[in-house]
Amino acid sequence: MLKLIASRLLQMVLIMGVVSALLFFIFDSDKFKKQIAVAELGGFAVSALSDQDYQNWLERKGLNVPFYERYAKWVGGILTGDLGKSYQTNEPVATLVADRLKKTGILGFWVFALMIPLSLTFGIIAGMKEGSAQDRITSFISIVTTSLPEIATAVILMSIFALWLRWLPANSAMVGGWNWLALVLPVMTLVLYDFGYVARMTRASMAEVMTSQYIRTAILKGLPYKRVILRHALRNALIAPFTIIVLQMNWLLSGVVVVEFFFQYAGFGKLLLDAALFGDIYVIQAATLVAVFVAVLSQIISDVGYSFLNPRIRFS
Amino acid sequence: MSVSEQTPVLECRNLCISYFTRAGEIPAVVDFNLKLMPGEAHGIVGESGCGKSTVALAIMNYMGKNGGIVGGEILFEGRDMRTMSGEELRRIRGSKIAMVYQEPMASLNPSMKLGEQLAEVPIYHEGVSREQAIERSQKMLASVRLPDPQRIMNSYPHQISGGQQQRVVIAMALLSNPKLLLLDEPTTALDVTVEAGIVELIKEISAKFGTSLIYISHNLGLILETCSRLTVMYSGEAVESGDIGTVFTKMRHPYTRGLFSSIPVPGADKNMRPLRSIRGQLPLPFARPTGCYFGPRCDHFVAGRCDQGILPMLPVESGSSHFVRCVRFNEIDWSRATTRSDQHAPIETGAIVLNVSDMSKHYTIESGSAVLLGAKKTVKANERITFRAREAETIAIVGESGCGKSTFAKVLMGLEGATNGKVQLGDVDLANLPVQRRSENVISRLQMIFQNPFDTLNPSHSVGSQISRVIRKFGVERDPAKVEERVNQLLDIVKLPRDFAKRRPRQLSGGQKQRVGIARAFAGDPKIVIADEPVSALDVSVQAAVTGLLTDIQRENRTTLLFISHDLSVVRYLADRIIVMYLGKIMEKGTTEEIFSPPYHPYTEALLSAVPIADTSVKKRKIVLTGEIPSPSNPPPGCPFCTRCPYVMKGICDTQVPPQREMAPRHVIACHLDEATLRAMQPVITIEPREMEAELVAGGA
Numbered sequence A: 001m002l003k004l005i006a007s008r009l010l011q012m013v014l015i016m017g018v019v020s021a022l023l024f025f026i027f028d029s030d031k032f033k034k035q036i037a038v039a040e041l042g043g044f045a046v047s048a049l050s051d052q053d054y055q056n057w058l059e060r061k062g063l064n065v066p067f068y069e070r071y072a073k074w075v076g077g078i079l080t081g082d083l084g085k086s087y088q089t090n091e092p093v094a095t096l097v098a099d100r101l102k103k104t105g106i107l108g109f110w111v112f113a114l115m116i117p118l119s120l121t122f123g124i125i126a127g128m129k130e131g132s133a134q135d136r137i138t139s140f141i142s143i144v145t146t147s148l149p150e151i152a153t154a155v156i157l158m159s160i161f162a163l164w165l166r167w168l169p170a171n172s173a174m175v176g177g178w179n180w181l182a183l184v185l186p187v188m189t190l191v192l193y194d195f196g197y198v199a200r201m202t203r204a205s206m207a208e209v210m211t212s213q214y215i216r217t218a219i220l221k222g223l224p225y226k227r228v229i230l231r232h233a234l235r236n237a238l239i240a241p242f243t244i245i246v247l248q249m250n251w252l253l254s255g256v257v258v259v260e261f262f263f264q265y266a267g268f269g270k271l272l273l274d275a276a277l278f279g280d281i282y283v284i285q286a287a288t289l290v291a292v293f294v295a296v297l298s299q300i301i302s303d304v305g306y307s308f309l310n311p312r313i314r315f316s
Numbered sequence B: 001m002s003v004s005e006q007t008p009v010l011e012c013r014n015l016c017i018s019y020f021t022r023a024g025e026i027p028a029v030v031d032f033n034l035k036l037m038p039g040e041a042h043g044i045v046g047e048s049g050c051g052k053s054t055v056a057l058a059i060m061n062y063m064g065k066n067g068g069i070v071g072g073e074i075l076f077e078g079r080d081m082r083t084m085s086g087e088e089l090r091r092i093r094g095s096k097i098a099m100v101y102q103e104p105m106a107s108l109n110p111s112m113k114l115g116e117q118l119a120e121v122p123i124y125h126e127g128v129s130r131e132q133a134i135e136r137s138q139k140m141l142a143s144v145r146l147p148d149p150q151r152i153m154n155s156y157p158h159q160i161s162g163g164q165q166q167r168v169v170i171a172m173a174l175l176s177n178p179k180l181l182l183l184d185e186p187t188t189a190l191d192v193t194v195e196a197g198i199v200e201l202i203k204e205i206s207a208k209f210g211t212s213l214i215y216i217s218h219n220l221g222l223i224l225e226t227c228s229r230l231t232v233m234y235s236g237e238a239v240e241s242g243d244i245g246t247v248f249t250k251m252r253h254p255y256t257r258g259l260f261s262s263i264p265v266p267g268a269d270k271n272m273r274p275l276r277s278i279r280g281q282l283p284l285p286f287a288r289p290t291g292c293y294f295g296p297r298c299d300h301f302v303a304g305r306c307d308q309g310i311l312p313m314l315p316v317e318s319g320s321s322h323f324v325r326c327v328r329f330n331e332i333d334w335s336r337a338t339t340r341s342d343q344h345a346p347i348e349t350g351a352i353v354l355n356v357s358d359m360s361k362h363y364t365i366e367s368g369s370a371v372l373l374g375a376k377k378t379v380k381a382n383e384r385i386t387f388r389a390r391e392a393e394t395i396a397i398v399g400e401s402g403c404g405k406s407t408f409a410k411v412l413m414g415l416e417g418a419t420n421g422k423v424q425l426g427d428v429d430l431a432n433l434p435v436q437r438r439s440e441n442v443i444s445r446l447q448m449i450f451q452n453p454f455d456t457l458n459p460s461h462s463v464g465s466q467i468s469r470v471i472r473k474f475g476v477e478r479d480p481a482k483v484e485e486r487v488n489q490l491l492d493i494v495k496l497p498r499d500f501a502k503r504r505p506r507q508l509s510g511g512q513k514q515r516v517g518i519a520r521a522f523a524g525d526p527k528i529v530i531a532d533e534p535v536s537a538l539d540v541s542v543q544a545a546v547t548g549l550l551t552d553i554q555r556e557n558r559t560t561l562l563f564i565s566h567d568l569s570v571v572r573y574l575a576d577r578i579i580v581m582y583l584g585k586i587m588e589k590g591t592t593e594e595i596f597s598p599p600y601h602p603y604t605e606a607l608l609s610a611v612p613i614a615d616t617s618v619k620k621r622k623i624v625l626t627g628e629i630p631s632p633s634n635p636p637p638g639c640p641f642c643t644r645c646p647y648v649m650k651g652i653c654d655t656q657v658p659p660q661r662e663m664a665p666r667h668v669i670a671c672h673l674d675e676a677t678l679r680a681m682q683p684v685i686t687i688e689p690r691e692m693e694a695e696l697v698a699g700g701a
């Protein structure tokens, strides 16, 4: 187990190294440098700039040195805790990323807090009796909600709750400070989308457990049905969904770009999108590192959790 | 109170059970009757698919999603279970009627400690406290003779062996002292020596607690050891029922007779008294003939009598408890065997074709402990295997699971390389010649028949094209017309109709697929055929046909047969020489005669005693092994059998590798016991002469 974690972490550092070097290389091209200059000085000013002035600007920005030198400097910075500054807003990248992460964290927390109990409950109830009415209803809802793309769900929810009923704000930028109401629509969109997927996985897992021989043993031992479900079926049925749910952390971090962009919610996904469009290399770098870190972390949690839930692996 | 006045524990009256599928209603069990008295043990035998488990689950009133009892009644202690409420049923299940299943591993919850799985039985049935429940569970574990109950209580199912798991399931079934214990093939998944221990335990329990048993098995020998009455089932019907002694010696149904003629009992001999299989195959439930379901396969079938209406169970004599479902049982001359099977002279063996010397195969595995860093371990799957095989000889390699039989086959076939030693086929050393590097010639000389006919045939090609591919590949014939002729010949040899060449594997039954497997193996005119458990997935009546086929082809082609099996009865019947393996090592080797009579290796002795034999005239000396099979990755440094051997000499056997004692030329026993002790051993199996109304096996009369 320790060995596994160690190898995963090593893997992570390697991925981080390769990806960040690659990003530096890509954003080193003249086109991106120009783009930054245009963004900062304005298109007209840049076209008026003489070659010499442009070089001076590059030097001032530290963009004239070869990318590997910048890369080495950046890596050195990271080791001392300095992630550099955003070209776009001139803020330190660390504070920027931390703030956005917190926002996405809040969003993710509520999505999980609603989606997990909902989908597990429905999945379990559906899987308890395959082919029953509750099973068919759950399967139908899951398929509908999952097959709608997030953007479509977002549009529908916004039209109903913001434009028609006017219960909720359509825009979640929260320029005037934190607003819980503005969080509702993005959370709903994501919960609806994710619910179907996890519920269906849970249902399949539960249905399989219910047909297993040890459930037959439990029933023929004369245990009350409640005990059979809660003590014998549930734990085994939850192993598969657990793994899937943990891996959803990954999806929530960067897969929410569409939703954050649509509702103008200033989260991590939107940060990444803006930075990419601007060519804001240090922000992109930091965000990528965070994304890789979360991906590997969720992988580790799911592995450890899986072997914890499954005694056959824990003690073999 | 006399037996007839007691209330039966269980009574099934005209029970009919069906499954409902999209194709319609499938009558799985028809008109089933059974009366079980307190303390009685009743056996149910029959081939796969005849409805044995359906009966057991119906008694539990657990019919799954699509099953249902469509007629008759099941009376438990005089009350019809079909009228009971769910709550009443729950109270009976697990407390008054308990069940033991075929696969112990699958029937225990993998993520719950065994202690808790046991304790919940008294907690939910008798409302005792947790402490009491745990104490009782521990006591019960001790009384099913599990070592260290404390440790077992705290283990998960996968942490104990299969035999121990089954003991836990039995303990679980006994915890509330049931009136009736249903055992559905309780030892089929276990090794014979482990099986012997479980059977002993079951007998002890029923004697001690007065529990009534229903013992379901496909193995007549096991039923003989455990039961006093017996029902033989065929295609969903009981065809014969009666006292064990009567049914075993005076059977009155042609199917029962056929069944007994197709199992290898000690008197059978592949040359002089070959087994007789039942022709044809089991009808599918929706394709049963009218009248007698056994009609199409019966030698005594008479049109107009056997194919009319629904046959009742008839008493053999008025008032007797021996019933048969055959309208002609009174007219058949039971003292005459039906058909005479061919006798042959023994095959003369020829020159040495395969020479295996000191062959070892070790696997290195990561000891994948989830908590600690892994260390490398070595599994010695085969250790210094040495033997020779001659032309036209049948050599059997026997041993229980994990003894390294399949590994040996893999090395021979070039699927694995040997770690050490030589495997000489003619002048080629196969020990480290992977199959990709073997010449066409070597491959064609060495062919294999696999255990499972279901996965070895390509489902998308016709039977004919799979056989002709082999013929062309090994250059036996090239001309298309000749290839086709050869395919037809091979189908004739394996006794399949020629138009089967056009069929796909899924259109064949298990026995037919295995025949195709045999035809394919012999298509390239091999010198040596390795058969890894070729009949163990098949029903007994089909087994006899397949073994007969193998011997016939061998006689024709003078092929050497390496027969890998765990089934000593089949091995005794087929083999000229036997190699007994245990945990990767050869314990004893010699001719079949030498292996089955003293002097024995202690392991061979135990193995012989463990094999159930379906013959009332056979008496066996009981040797029940205790102790656990060591882990193959950590066997004792001396004799691998020392953890279970009744003769073990502490300080010698567990530390020093036993010597190879040559008791007779080429009869070798690897054991520390001195020659005198070995020679003084008494026979395990003795046959008492007995009046038999007809010779079952070869044509008597």
Ligand SMILES: Nc1ncnc2c1ncn2[C@@H]1O[C@H](COP(=O)(O)OP(=O)(O)OP(=O)(O)O)[C@@H](O)[C@H]1O
Pocket (backbone or CB within 6 Å): B363, B364, B365, B379, B380, B381, B399, B400, B401, B402, B403, B404, B405, B406, B407, B408, B566, B632
């Ligand atoms: N690929 C492998 N890696 C590691 N160990 C293996 C491998 N294959 C087999 N073994 C081990 O080698 C030993 C012998 O295995 P083998 O499959 O030959 O037994 P067997 O007698 O055929 O058993 P069974 O009757 O259950 O088929 C076992 O302990 C097994 O766990």
Ligand code: SF4
Pocket (backbone or CB within 6 Å): B253, B254, B255, B292, B293, B294, B295, B296, B298, B299, B300, B301, B302, B305, B306, B325, B326, B327, B328, B329
């Ligand atoms: S009823 Fe006829 S066909 Fe059936 S077993 Fe008896 S003799 Fe054979």
Ligand code: SF4
Pocket (backbone or CB within 6 Å): B601, B602, B603, B639, B640, B641, B642, B643, B645, B646, B647, B648, B649, B653, B658, B670, B671, B672, B673
């Ligand atoms: S060597 Fe010892 S332990 Fe092994 S079989 Fe002989 S007597 Fe038994």
Ligand SMILES: [Mg+2]
Pocket (backbone or CB within 6 Å): B405, B406
């Ligand atoms: Mg095997």
